[in-house]
Amino acid sequence: MADAPAPRAIFQKARQFFEPEGRYMQAKSAGVYPYFRPIEVAEGTRAVINGKEVIMAGSNNYLGLTNHPAVVEAAQAAIEKYGSGCTGSRFLNGTLDLHLELEARLARFMGKEACVLFSTGYMTNQGVIQSLAGRGDLIFSDKDNHACIVAGTQVSAAETVRFRHNDMAHLRMLLEKHSTERPEAGKLIVTDGVFSMSGTIAQVPELVALAEEFGAGLMLDDAHAVGVVGPGGKGTAAHFGLTDRADLTTGTFSKSFASLGGFVVGSHEVIEYIRHSASAHIFSASMPPANVATVLACLDILEAEPWRLERLNAIADRMREGYRSLGFNVWSSQTPIIPVVIGDQMTSLAFWNDLLKEGVFVNPVVPPAVPRGQSLMRTSYMATHTDEELDEILAIFQRVGVKHGIITEDGKPGHLVSGHGDARGEAVPPSMGR
Numbered sequence: 001m002a003d004a005p006a007p008r009a010i011f012q013k014a015r016q017f018f019e020p021e022g023r024y025m026q027a028k029s030a031g032v033y034p035y036f037r038p039i040e041v042a043e044g045t046r047a048v049i050n051g052k053e054v055i056m057a058g059s060n061n062y063l064g065l066t067n068h069p070a071v072v073e074a075a076q077a078a079i080e081k082y083g084s085g086c087t088g089s090r091f092l093n094g095t096l097d098l099h100l101e102l103e104a105r106l107a108r109f110m111g112k113e114a115c116v117l118f119s120t121g122y123m124t125n126q127g128v129i130q131s132l133a134g135r136g137d138l139i140f141s142d143k144d145n146h147a148c149i150v151a152g153t154q155v156s157a158a159e160t161v162r163f164r165h166n167d168m169a170h171l172r173m174l175l176e177k178h179s180t181e182r183p184e185a186g187k188l189i190v191t192d193g194v195f196s197m198s199g200t201i202a203q204v205p206e207l208v209a210l211a212e213e214f215g216a217g218l219m220l221d222d223a224h225a226v227g228v229v230g231p232g233g234k235g236t237a238a239h240f241g242l243t244d245r246a247d248l249t250t251g252t253f254s255k256s257f258a259s260l261g262g263f264v265v266g267s268h269e270v271i272e273y274i275r276h277s278a279s280a281h282i283f284s285a286s287m288p289p290a291n292v293a294t295v296l297a298c299l300d301i302l303e304a305e306p307w308r309l310e311r312l313n314a315i316a317d318r319m320r321e322g323y324r325s326l327g328f329n330v331w332s333s334q335t336p337i338i339p340v341v342i343g344d345q346m347t348s349l350a351f352w353n354d355l356l357k358e359g360v361f362v363n364p365v366v367p368p369a370v371p372r373g374q375s376l377m378r379t380s381y382m383a384t385h386t387d388e389e390l391d392e393i394l395a396i397f398q399r400v401g402v403k404h405g406i407i408t409e410d411g412k413p414g415h416l417v418s419g420h421g422d423a424r425g426e427a428v429p430p431s432m433g434r
C-alpha cells in the first residue's frame, strides 16, 4: 500500500482558519458573519439582500450613477460597437480609440498634461509605485495608506519608510534623516488623498511643501476624492488649489465613476515613462469597452449636473451632524465616508446584523483594518439618497445604537461596550497601522 501523502505545511494557515476559536468560525457560529452577502437587486440607493429591500449606505457610488440611463446606454452602445472585451494589453492589441479619448479627457479634467489608464485602481497604485521607485530609491508612505499602495511598496525594489498617519512632523523628521544618510536617493511621498476608512482629507499643502523642500515626488491616491472633493470633483490637490504642485494623482473608476478601472495623471514625461514600464499596465488586459464608455458618460454627467456634487456634500454634512447629535463618534470625517465607531469587534458584527434586519446596509470594519477596540460601521452616501432615506438611516442607527449601549436615548455616548469600547471618546482617527 502506498504511504499516506505527507501533510502540506503550506496549507496549515487554511486549516487554522477553520479552528473553532478563530475569528471566522466564531462569527459564523454566532450567526453574525457579515461578508460576501449576495446582493440580488442593486438600484442605486436601494438593494435587495436575502429577499429584503434595504437602503444602501455602504457603496462607493458617490454620484449615484451606476443605474443612470445615459450611463447604461453608453455601456451598451460600447459593447455593440467594440464587443465585450479587449483580449489583450494596452501595449499590444488592447488599445481602443476610446481608451485614448478617456486619457485625454481625464488629463484635461484633472488639469494635468497626461494620463494613463490601468484596469483597476489597485493595479494603478501598485503599478505606478513599482515603476517609479526602484533600487536605491526611498518611498515615504502614510501608515494608513490603502492596501494597494502597500502592495506597490512591497513589489518595488525601493526602501519604504512609513510615517505616522497624517503626521507631518514625523514625515519631516524621516525626510531629514534619510536625506542626510542617502542624499543621492530618489524620493517619493505617497498618501491616500482621502483616507478610505476615516473619510479624512490628507494635508496636501504641508505634503507639497515638504516634497518641494526635500526634492521628493508627491503621489496622491484620490480614489475617494475624484468626483467627490474639490471644485467640480477634481480631487484633493484641486481642493487646496495645488493642482500644479502635486506631481501625480491616481484615481479609480470603481467609485464615483460607476465602473471598473483606474488612472494616473501627471507630466507628459512621467506618464509616458509609466506607460512603458509599469508591469501592471503592460502585462494585463486593458479596460473593457463598456467600462471606458461608462466613465466618459459619468464625466459628462458630472460636468453637466453640478447639483450632484453639492447634494453629496450637503448629505455628508447632514449625516455627520445627525450621527453626532445621536451621541455617536464619527472621528474626523470630512467627506461622504462617515465611520460610526462601535468598539468591540463581536458587538460590531451583531450591530451590523441588526442594522441589516432593520433595513440598512453598511460595511462593518474590524481589525486589522482598524485598531483593536475600534471596530466601526463604515457608512457612505450617494448624491441620490433622499431626505426620507437619510432620516430612516439615522432612526435605525439610533434604535440599534441604544439597544447595544453605544448611545443613550438622549443623545449621549452610552456605557462602554464589552472589550475595548473606549474608542468612542476619540474625535480623531488613530492610525490604522496597517
Ligand SMILES: Cc1ncc(COP(=O)(O)O)c(C=O)c1O
Residues within 6 Å of the ligand: 120, 121, 122, 123, 125, 146, 148, 192, 194, 196, 221, 223, 224, 252, 253, 254, 260, 261, 262
Ligand atoms: C484608497 C483606495 N485606493 C485604491 C483603491 C482600489 O481601487 P479599485 O477598486 O479600483 O481597485 C481603493 C478601493 O477600495 C481605495 O479605497
